[in-house]
Amino acid sequence: MPTWKLDDLYPSPKSEAVEADLKKAADAAHAIKQRYQGKLAGLAADGAQLAEAITAYESLSDTIGRLGSYAGLLFSADMANPENAKFYGDVQEKITAITTELIFFELELNKLDESELARALKVPALARFKPWIDDLRKEKPYQLGEELERLFHEKSITAHSAWSRLFSETMTRLRFEVEGEAEPYPLEPTLNLLMHPDAERRQRAAEALARVFKENARLFTLITNTLAKDKEISDRWRGFKDVADSRHLANRVEPEVVEALVAAVRSAYPATAHRYYRLKAKWLGKHKLAYWCRGWMRSEWCLPPTATSLRSWPPSPCASSRDGGSMRRCVKARRPAPSRTRRCPRRTPIFCSTTRASCAM
Numbered sequence: 001m002p003t004w005k006l007d008d009l010y011p012s013p014k015s016e017a018v019e020a021d022l023k024k025a026a027d028a029a030h031a032i033k034q035r036y037q038g039k040l041a042g043l044a045a046d047g048a049q050l051a052e053a054i055t056a057y058e059s060l061s062d063t064i065g066r067l068g069s070y071a072g073l074l075f076s077a078d079m080a081n082p083e084n085a086k087f088y089g090d091v092q093e094k095i096t097a098i099t100t101e102l103i104f105f106e107l108e109l110n111k112l113d114e115s116e117l118a119r120a121l122k123v124p125a126l127a128r129f130k131p132w133i134d135d136l137r138k139e140k141p142y143q144l145g146e147e148l149e150r151l152f153h154e155k156s157i158t159a160h161s162a163w164s165r166l167f168s169e170t171m172t173r174l175r176f177e178v179e180g181e182a183e184p185y186p187l188e189p190t191l192n193l194l195m196h197p198d199a200e201r202r203q204r205a206a207e208a209l210a211r212v213f214k215e216n217a218r219l220f221t222l223i224t225n226t227l228a229k230d231k232e233i234s235d236r237w238r239g240f241k242d243v244a245d246s247r248h249l250a251n252r253v254e255p256e257v258v259e260a261l262v263a264a265v266r267s268a269y270p271a272t273a274h275r276y277y278r279l280k281a282k283w284l285g286k287h288k289l290a291y292w293c294r295g296w297m298r299s300e301w302c303l304p305p306t307a308t309s310l311r312s313w314p315p316s317p318c319a320s321s322r323d324g325g326s327m328r329r330c331v332k333a334r335r336p337a338p339s340r341t342r343r344c345p346r347r348t349p350i351f352c353s354t355t356r357a358s359c360a361m
Helices: 016-036 047-077 083-098 103-110 114-120 130-138 146-158 160-173 189-193 197-214 217-238 244-250 255-267 270-283 322-334
Strands: none
Touching: 016 083, 016 103, 047 083, 047 114, 083 114, 083 146, 103 130, 103 146, 146 160, 146 217, 160 217, 189 197, 197 217, 217 244, 244 255
């Protein structure tokens, strides 16, 4: 399996650079707290000084981001490695301790008077931070007091983060005994079998996945319910009215935009997903498409390995048709003329990887 090359972040988990950055981040957090806690309101009158404070905060955030990204990617690449798991847990705990000292910073920034902040933002050194400050101000209605924010932040490592990690490690640990295979497979190789040209192997892989997931259903249910309740408590305390409100805020997108997108996609189900699966079942010679055949493609449906361009899906004369006769006429009308080059009759923008067995020409 391919792995990430993380040398651009740190040479190794035991690198002196990791310990140096952890110490650097802890020292910087302490310095920012000592210098600016309770004083940001007074800096609003001088945009240059406020810019200096935010610049220090930005530099510290970059260091913490590098440490967190490295530990997280290393752990994600091999969750079964106990050294990776320990390193990830240690770094996560240290980062939580460091960032807890900085809870005050964004809270105090959001308490700044709008008119004073507007005047301060006229200073060029501070103006460059305006997009970040504008985003931060959107969180103001949902922020709690500093003590409660500290509590939520410190408990995150033993709350939703811990349950999410349990799920990830459980999925990594699972092994799937697929009938006919020499040995049990981890999750990814088993999923890959769903793309195998042999329908029976696809079916056996799908049944193995379903069987193992069912055996672990109680644990997955506990994890899901716990995470849902954890979110409900957080949303209730912060004042979010809908379960998706916090996600919309994090994504910086209005709920109306998401609702319009969802409505548009759902209304297009008959003309896209339903139509595609009916066509695919027909191409496979099936009355109904089995769930283990959803992702599989026959080699002759794919672009040849030498293809350098994409084919777009032309307008359908029967996209809104519901009866099978019209659908059959539509398929027949769109059937391309015989040619020496095999093309994908789905007419979707697609490249077929030559490394996948299902698309081998």
